[in-house]
Amino acid sequence: MKINCQLVTRALTNFIKEESYKAGFERNIIGLSGGLDSTVCAYLAVRAVGPQNIFGLIMPFKDYDQEGVQLAEEICCLLGINFEKIDISPQVEAYFSGHPAEQPVLRGNKMARERMSILYDYSARLKAMILGTSNKSELLIGYGTIHGDLACGINPMGDLYKTQVRQLARYLGVPEKLLSRKPTAGLWPGQTDEDEIGFSYEELDKILFKLVDERLTPDEAIKTGLEEKKVRQVAELIRKSEYKRKMPPIAKLSERTVGHDFLYPYDWGK
Amino acid sequence: MKVAIAQISSILGRVDKNLDRHLELIEKAAREKADLVIFPELSLTGYSLQDLVPEVAIRPDCSEVMSRLLVASRNIDVVVGLVEERKENPGIFYNSAAYLSRGEIAHLHRKVFLPTSGLFEEGRFFASGREFRAFPAGSNRVGLLICRDFLHYSSSYCLLAGGAGLIIVISAAPGRGVLNEESQGFESSRNWELMGQAISYFSSAFVIYCNRVGLENGVTFAGGSFIYNPDGQLLFKAPYLEDDFSLREIDLDLIRKARKNRPYKRDDRPEVICYSLGRLLRKQDED
Structure with a gap:
């Protein structure tokens, strides 16, 4: 990594x-x-x-x-x-x-x-x-x-x-x-990320790398020797937090809707 | 023959501003006595267009933009990337490369392999081209490919079978992969270099690869344009990630020498390939 x-x-x-x-x-x-x-x-x-x-x-x-x-x-x-x-x-x-x-x-x-x-x-x-x-x-x-x-x-x-x-x-x-x-x-006072998340960033990153960058399923990741409980926990955290990585869904009604099929690049005209 | 490679960035969706930059660089290349100047994929429009595609499309037969480029190409050959809409097929848009020579369009190649996975979504916005064809330009036979076209080696084979001694690849390849600590560029640049070396050697042809730079929506285009000679040797390499405008002399006689020494072209059997593919397709139909 x-x-x-x-x-x-x-x-x-x-x-x-x-x-x-x-x-x-x-x-x-x-x-x-x-x-x-x-x-x-x-x-x-x-x-x-x-x-x-x-x-x-x-x-x-x-x-x-x-x-x-x-x-x-x-x-x-x-x-x-x-x-x-x-x-x-x-x-x-x-x-x-x-x-x-x-x-x-x-x-x-x-x-x-x-x-x-x-x-x-x-x-x-x-x-x-x-x-x-x-x-x-x-x-x-x-x-x-x-x-x-x-x-x-x-x-x-x-x-x-x-x-x-x-x-x-x-x-x-x-x-x-x-x-x-x-x-x-x-x-x-005294709060640390790793205490709160429950494991170290080294462990977390290894699991994330397998699941995200290498596109392994949790089962495949576990077979590489990673701890099952932690892999499942991380996979669930990823799933549950998807909403934080997206714009909120817009209720679609018309033929062309912002966020669905009104598709312009972020750098439009730049 | 003197070739100029314009490894530039484009302004997304602003054909007017991009055209000005093209004309400026074409003039510069002509001043420096280049015979050919090459721009990257979709150089007139930028790459990540999405719904801008219809808005920036050019009708080669009647576009003011094309007329101005054709005037600029009277004394120097030019390869540009554009969104093309054809008179006989309105509302259908192609990711195209135009070879302009002596004030005329010598050839238009429409990208065949449209990447549509991961961060790529070309298949949502473009129609796919249907042909790879080598064409004459001056005393050369040239083949044009666009970005992903080149990573399917069958594309280059068609150009070899058509006798191309110059394979020109225009590209808007994003850089991906930063885990190789030795590399100067992104790991994905290796795809192009590997193919460039192999295709140039086994086609006994020059491979000229012009990739863009700059950023769109957080994606960095990798640069690293190059020229391989017909012996598979690296003749020129532009820097990764940076704007660059370079000129190189290429010795066209090397094509002849390479084909004389290693007669891959002479011994090629396109009829066998065609028969084998035909049989394969018929069999697939039966299955």
């Missing part, structure tokens, strides 16, 4: 530069968490369009991930990109004070959507295209908030598994302390 980092970097920097330009943007904006995906995305973006054209938004909730915030600030300074820190606690707390919720998922989704809302506001203010940072592992198992962290203008990271993002991070020279951090969605 090792990638050709030089080629991937070339393809992804071209992608960021060309797709942003075609959409009429000279600049890009990224929500930075201090985690690996957003950091790698920032490194790629700086290579693509230069640090002067990248803006970082760091959006902490209370003191849930102080280390992440500090690392995100360090990365911005290291890359020489402008950034702003916006505490999302007041608006999130204002909502939950009227509509209390204890479940971490509800609170986490709200935070992710608050961040999305700020990113889109800044995108319009700065005339900057939002770079999405969801990787292939997350996209495939649906580990993301719809209209939250899954929302973006373009996504350079979505065809790279988490373990491949890690490999690319080393190639791009991301600081070691970031590489050794446990991935976290910052849903509550």
